[in-house]
Amino acid sequence: MKYVDEFRLPGTARSLVRKIRELGTGATFMEVCGTHTMAISKAGLGPMLSPQVELISGPGCPVCVTSDMDIDTAVAVAHMPGVILATFGDMVKVPGSHGSLSDASAEGATVKVVYSPLEALDLARSESDSEVVFLGIGFETTAPVVAATILEARKRELRNFFVLSFHKLVPPALRALAATEDFSVDGFILPGHVSAVIGSRAYSFLPSEFGIPCVVAGFEATDILQSVFRLMQALTARPSVAIEYSRVVRPEGNQKALSVMYEVFEPVDAEWRGLFRLPASGLGLKEEYREYDAGAWPVEIPPATGDKGCRCGEVLCGKIKPSLCGLFGGACTPDNPVGPCMVSTEGTCASYFLYSYDEVD
Amino acid sequence: MCLAVPAEVVEILQNDVAFIDVGGLRKKINLSLVEGVQTGDFVLVHAGFAIEIIDEEEARKTMELFEELACLDEIR
Numbered sequence: 001m002k003y004v005d006e007f008r009l010p011g012t013a014r015s016l017v018r019k020i021r022e023l024g025t026g027a028t029f030m031e032v033c034g035t036h037t038m039a040i041s042k043a044g045l046g047p048m049l050s051p052q053v054e055l056i057s058g059p060g061c062p063v064c065v066t067s068d069m070d071i072d073t074a075v076a077v078a079h080m081p082g083v084i085l086a087t088f089g090d091m092v093k094v095p096g097s098h099g100s101l102s103d104a105s106a107e108g109a110t111v112k113v114v115y116s117p118l119e120a121l122d123l124a125r126s127e128s129d130s131e132v133v134f135l136g137i138g139f140e141t142t143a144p145v146v147a148a149t150i151l152e153a154r155k156r157e158l159r160n161f162f163v164l165s166f167h168k169l170v171p172p173a174l175r176a177l178a179a180t181e182d183f184s185v186d187g188f189i190l191p192g193h194v195s196a197v198i199g200s201r202a203y204s205f206l207p208s209e210f211g212i213p214c215v216v217a218g219f220e221a222t223d224i225l226q227s228v229f230r231l232m233q234a235l236t237a238r239p240s241v242a243i244e245y246s247r248v249v250r251p252e253g254n255q256k257a258l259s260v261m262y263e264v265f266e267p268v269d270a271e272w273r274g275l276f277r278l279p280a281s282g283l284g285l286k287e288e289y290r291e292y293d294a295g296a297w298p299v300e301i302p303p304a305t306g307d308k309g310c311r312c313g314e315v316l317c318g319k320i321k322p323s324l325c326g327l328f329g330g331a332c333t334p335d336n337p338v339g340p341c342m343v344s345t346e347g348t349c350a351s352y353f354l355y356s357y358d359e360v361d
Numbered sequence: 362m363c364l365a366v367p368a369e370v371v372e373i374l375q376n377d378v379a380f381i382d383v384g385g386l387r388k389k390i391n392l393s394l395v396e397g398v399q400t401g402d403f404v405l406v407h408a409g410f411a412i413e414i415i416d417e418e419e420a421r422k423t424m425e426l427f428e429e430l431a432c433l434d435e436i437r
Contacts, residue, residue, distance in 0.1 A: 033363060116409025117409075118391065142407065145409070196365075247415050248413050254412065
């Protein structure tokens with residue numbers, strides 16, 4: 001346990017903060033993982049590093065980047081007769097244009113919260129008269145898990161298990177962000193568990209094409225501080241993708257998880273909140289697995305209602321801090337959320353609301 | 362949402378099924394996404410699946426953190 005104690009000493013964090021401050025001023029880094037956003041807020045790293053380093057959040061919360069249109073589709077599927085819709089807890093309260101899955105449940109739809117898609121598979125077996133649809137939301141960390149569940153459904157010869165896949169891929173979103181004209185981020189803190197699957201090489205275009213240095217970070221305060229420190233050092237060196245979270249992440253990633261993911265899914269165009277429609281940035285079921293695809297079902301979705309004034313899209317691209325949204329902390333709170341960034345436990349708005357200092361009066 | 366919990370694999374059964382120990386709790390997980398897991402390995406668990414093998418020493422450290430967080434939650 002020696003290593004633990006050394007790693008967790010507050011003195012280590014303090015000295016890292018001091019070192020970062022000594023290295024200069026004015027750098028802006030973007031963290032691209034909701035779990036990082038929450039870790040940064042909980043540890044209060046923002047004010048500790050300011051004004052030398054500004055940390056802003058990117059499109060790293062899968063629930064938050066899911067579009068209203070996709071939520072409306074999920075709600076419509078949940079309302080279909082005989083359907084049980086199963087999904088992760090984070091997704092249930094996110095409002096689309098016509099309410100959330102939680103609202104749908106109140107109106108009579110059957111919505112079940114599961115911890116693992118395998119639970120949805122068990123549900124399909126026990127509720128053989130129903131059609132169980134797993135709503136798949138998540139990045140490359142989650143997509144292999146859902147793919148493995150579909151393979152298991154085939155093995156068990158279950159005919160009443162389906163997936164509504166709104167999975168998304170992180171690198172295409174980062175490419176779109178980096179290519180934005182007014183994008184002025186000096187470095188990326190890359191997601192640890194997405195990278196465990198796809199590997200650090202998947203981001204090599206960021207330094208090579210855009211000159212942006214990156215560090216794959218772990219999830220403790222000292223991990224994040226170390227990553228910031230390495231990014232500061234990288235500002236004056238040749239940009240690259242470094243791995244701070246080396247106890248888990250390898251340059252080539254987890255090949256077995258990737259092969260399962262691409263056995264079942266293929267890249268498709270996808271709608272991102274804040275980034276609009278990006279080519280080959282989502283995952284849809286391949287032809288060979290279409291029998292499990294609830295995305296192919298004909299559903300009627302009422303046209304979207306008017307603008308709610310929510311600025312989650314701009315928050316997700318790092319264009320504004322949550323406090324600049326007129327709804328933040330007033331009309332929109334975790335108890336009564338208007339936008340997804342306030343619903344999800346990893347949403348930027350929720351993390352600012354719960355842990356931030358000067359943003360809330 | 363990409364949260365993954367480190368845990369020790371305490372028993373490996375057939376068909377990629379294994380049991381992990383998380384803070385004294387025994388839980389069933391699936392190993393089909395990771396190559397070469399052995400009893401005693403620490404794995405990162407996400408949504409009921411192991412997604413990567415991790416270093417034991419590092420795992421102990423993270424578990425301590427989680428226990429600490431759990432204590433904080435209790436206080437709240």
